[in-house]
Amino acid sequence: MKERYISAKSMGLVSCHECHLLSRWPEISGSKIVYCPRCGSELHQRKPNSLTRTWALLLAAMIFYVPANLLPMTVTAAVGTVQADTIMSGVIYFLHHGSWEIGIVIFIASIFVPFMKFMILIYLLLSVQFKSIKQPKNRIRLYQLTEAVGRWSMLDVYVVTILIALVKLGVLAEITAGPAVIHFALVVVLTMLAAMSFDPRLIWDVVEEENHE
């Protein structure tokens, strides 16, 4: 499987990430910023500081994931009783009250997807840092998967928004957003930014280097 594929970078070219125009990368660019001749956005052969940035955003997301799961998402006050619900207690409520499908949807979107995204991004980062050449194609698929599903974790944030909009008169009950909601939204935003700052082309740079030796 020693095919000789040549990337734009090793041909001295650069592909614009906004408009995909392929242009020549100036030999001595130094610290000067190079702009796309077509759309004017900043050009980079690889996303700048991709690994460090991805690690930083990912670690921040993992830290916020803890309070997001432990603190209450909603606080429901109904005739004399006050009840605080975390994500997990919401899932368990659905499992016990007959709508287990909804329980599973929330579990997947809120708990499983962010966790899976952490694991995949850590694996991708380590695989590039340790110069792995195994299964680059499957790693690209994993990367595309994290990009595609990450946003669905916003589900529970929206559910809380809709619930407090509907149950607002305070006659039957009053629902207020708990402190977990903001942490949870941060987890989703930070993991999305982490996936965006990872550069999948780094996976192939390692493979190409290996083939040239």
Added chain:
Amino acid sequence: MHKIACHECDLVHDIPPMPARSAACCVRCGSVLFRAKKNSIDRTLAWTFAGLVLYIVAVTYPFLGMKSGPINQQTSLLSGVEQLFNQGIYSLATLVLLTCVLLPLIELLILLFVFIPLKFNLRNKLSIPAFRLLGQIEPWSMMEIYMLGILVSIVKLAKMATIVPGLAVIAFGLLIFVLAFALSAVDHHMVWERLERES
């Protein structure tokens, strides 16, 4: 013939002129490099206009109603955001407002702003930054997730009250598809080539 580099693996490809409704895939990693579309400008504009009509319905008509005994309550698309503001959670209110209300509107407006001049061969200096912005906001527009949130909330409140979906919810649900059709009708390569020639 034009050259293009795969954005997932940076491999350079020569793309021959392609028939409409075909796609080119990267020979190394299999990602889609490029899709050729048919009647791209007309289809994009048609879906965008339909989207704007649905958008207006979605923000002005009643969204969800809740009936529980004597209490009958109406909400609009913006009620949730309003409540978050009232509870003092401004960052979250802004996030929901952006991802579910404002960004979809901005997407529709950018499509009009870029495609009407293209349709009538007019020059628009701001088309390039506007079209770049469209690509940047796409991942943050999350109407379809909000719609799933509505379904979950209806099930959650089913024991407490009857939820009556309003006209706005239906418009909102349709808008998700219409906006997706509008965006998928966009032929990015053609748009950039034309903007480059005209600038």
